[in-house]
Amino acid sequence: MRLIAGSLLILILVLQGRAQAPSEAEQQYLFYVLPLIERGELANAEERLLSGVQQYPRSAILYNALGIVYHKQSKMDKAADAFRKALGILPSFTAAQLQLASIDQQQGNRTEAAQLFRSAADSTTNFEALATAGLGLADCEDYAGAAGVLERAHALRPRAESVTYNLALAQYKSGTPASALESLQSIAAAERQADVLHLRGKVLEGLGKAEGPDDLTAACRLEPDKEVFCADAALAAIQQERFQDAIAVLEPGLEKSPGSLSLLPLMGLSQFRLGRYRDAISSYTAALEKDSSVDASREGLGFLCYVTGDLEKARVVIEEGLKNPKADFYLAHLEAMVLYRLSPQLRSKALDAVNRALQANGKFPPSYFLRGKIRMDRSDFTGALEDFEHAVELDSSYPLPYYKMAQIYTRQGRRREAEDARRKFSELGNLREEEILLRQTQNVLLPGPR
């Protein structure tokens, strides 16, 4: 969200109608203190305002000003008290509502904050107050509410680009990308503004339009320093399987921030998909060196070592990450894959690993498939069949469990069941290992939505 230019004075004076109007004496007092606040003479201002509220104990504007001074001094509890006192005197005091809401929001009291932002918006027609309330609601993740408030601000000043941008962002986040696109179309010279292009790219993506990734790429080109722009552009390219394009947008960003944790894994993934395994291993290694606690980088590196046949290195990388008891389930799954392939003597350890993976995530069909295979190797056909069946219950388009089920049924002399399983296997089609692993891992290795 863009911050709208605001003014302390405006926030202090935004009042709802005549009923909120302070006395002339209070106003005089406030105008006497304001220069001190603006010059940063906060202790002096605090002293004057404390004496002011003694003199005018029912003055909402002085309590509000005192709250601002406390806020500026990071005395949050005192600030909140002062704003509450102002609101106790004048419940619909918009400025105090916005200030208190802002503190609540910062302190994680989103529900209370959102309520105050809403209430402030309901009680004002002031452009700045509406813009601030809308922004606050968006920060509290009430995007629909934010969109409604910002629409009012936008109606007041249609040329205020920051509000239009924020409105579009709120509309996009509230799941109305068509409205967002309409709002963005009113921004002039959008092509020169990276954040507008980035948002438009996301909106177009949300609408399933092919131009979306182009806007994301353009945003990244305008501001390659902004990692999120380049990461989103790369992500969009990866999702469209345009890996060369992904690398093209990532390279300038990585030149500026070589250790970027949002760019390196995407670079690694793109290089992997282009078969540039050594480069991909370097990217994931760099990401891991930057922050060894990031499971996604470790998973990427471990997976690459696995698919390139360096099982010993894969094991070391993965087991290092598994020292963290909160490690992602996929790391344990990867460990099981590596141990299974490394040696038949390590099957027990592989079984332990896949059990841990399943404990952490019982919804990942490949883990059941892998455990089924290990059980099958140990002639535990009942357990293996249970696992294979579980895998296809979770993913009915998963062909491989049927293949193994057919093998077990054949061994058990259950000819008809074997044929049925084989038929299902054939119907589901078959892919190469590379393709299956890509499918399974790409979602795991891709960063989550921004």
Add this chain to the structure above:
Amino acid sequence: MRSGARWLPLGILAGLVCALTTKDTWPVRFTNIAAKAGLDGTNVSGGVTNKKYILEMNGSGVAFLDYNRDGYVDLFVVNGTMIESPPGTAEPVSHLYRNNGDGTFKDVTREAGLAYSGWGQGACVADFDNDGYDDLFVTYYGKNRLYHNNGNGTFTETAAHAGVAGADGRWNSGCAFLDYDRDGKVDLFVANYVDLGPDFVNVPKPGSGEFCQYKGIPIACGPRGLPAAVNYLYHNNGDGTFSDVSARAGIRNTEGHYALGVLTFDYDNDGWPDIYVACDSAASILYHNQRDGTFHDVGVPSGLAYNEDGEAQAGMGVAALDYDHDGFLDVVKTNFSDDSPNLYHNNGDGTFSDRVFQAGLGRLRNFLGWGVIAADFDNDGWSDIFMVNGHLTPEIDTAKSDAAYRQRKLLYHNLRDGSFADVTLVSGPDLAGLHSSRGAAAADLNNDGRLTVVVNELHEKPSLLAPDGPAPNHWIGVQLMGTKSNRDGIGARVEVESGALRQIDEVRSGGSYLSQSDLRLHFGLGAATRADRVTVRWPSGTVDTVRGVPADRYIVMEEGSRVRKPK
């Protein structure tokens, strides 16, 4: 399936009593002697730097045969052609090289009547009319060629007359002669890859679709996305002609495969030859011989169709070996890059388990394998594995991926415990040379117990990788001469016993990637100076045994227990 006790795997015992050969003691060093030997025909396979059609990528096979019966194995190198030849360019032809017996060859293509230009693919050898001279079948995109050996150093092309030419536009790939009905006359199996149609009518342009890309670069389309072709089985009528029995024999009951390498072997030890076909991007096929003139595809239930998990692979070349000496023939298959080859262990109950990782063959995953040879290169009595590799097209290198267009060979030494060691880099620098290899075959060119490998290198002269120095260990060679059975003894099972070693192999036409190795069988004997017993189970059902065969020589076993001296 025949009853009988399953042999105890010797691997366990051998592992205990034998010091395993390591990379440090691997005794074989190869040198590429092709230039010195006079193999100077350059492979042609469409565009050298840019390939528009998949047909330009697959390359061709090679075939060893002793066409003039002088006792020295000769060499036929299949060649392709160009989509559009530049004006004034000589039409490329396949080459027949006569072995002079002194380490050199002479190109006798024209005098032998084999100068023919076309999209040559594979070759297989057999004496199809039992006249004592080996004949040559060459597959093409287009009509196949059956070269009947006239016995005077020349051949006559008889494919159309024999009924095995096929039709224009068909992409014939691997082939093998086999006597599937055991009537004493070899029949012919011909795999087909993709239905390109005449003039490539079925082929979209490079980069034009999902199956026309490789790692982000546009390349020639296929095989996925292109119509698959069907395989053919021709029955030998005994009068120089064949009949297409594909439908009647059940060969057509399988569809949707892109068939390449062909291996004939008796996987279930029932005395009847079965056919395994390595298929690209689809299930491979195992045609089980029903002993009544028909076949049934048991690829999926046997475990030979896919890898261990049921994942499709891009099968190219294929070979049989009993790598653990349990009396059942196992299978090794090469596949595409980003995958592993297969080492299918024959479980002896009609099923196979892919033990490629346990065997140590699954670690190198950026090789695209084509030709594969299972042979005992160090004569220690255990079959080793030789693979040749190379990517599809030079354009691959523009992707800057780890999979290069030119790749080295791979040689795996059998460690006798079910596993193999990669000995490529200690087998001489020429094995590490970079080429884009396709067909490969092995033969004992000097009849001295040393196996030489020939490789058809895309857009290059072939490699002839000959071992340096004398043969390590002792060995024997067995050549068969059928009387009731087909003349070459194709399909005969030979068992050699020497001390605790018990080895099997079969006389086989075709194999590897579209190629033909020496029809004579080669067995290493390790330190043993003789084979205690050599047993031949002929396709006719006759069993012949000879005892106490001295090592380091070839014997010719004629059906009916006669042992002849080789020429």
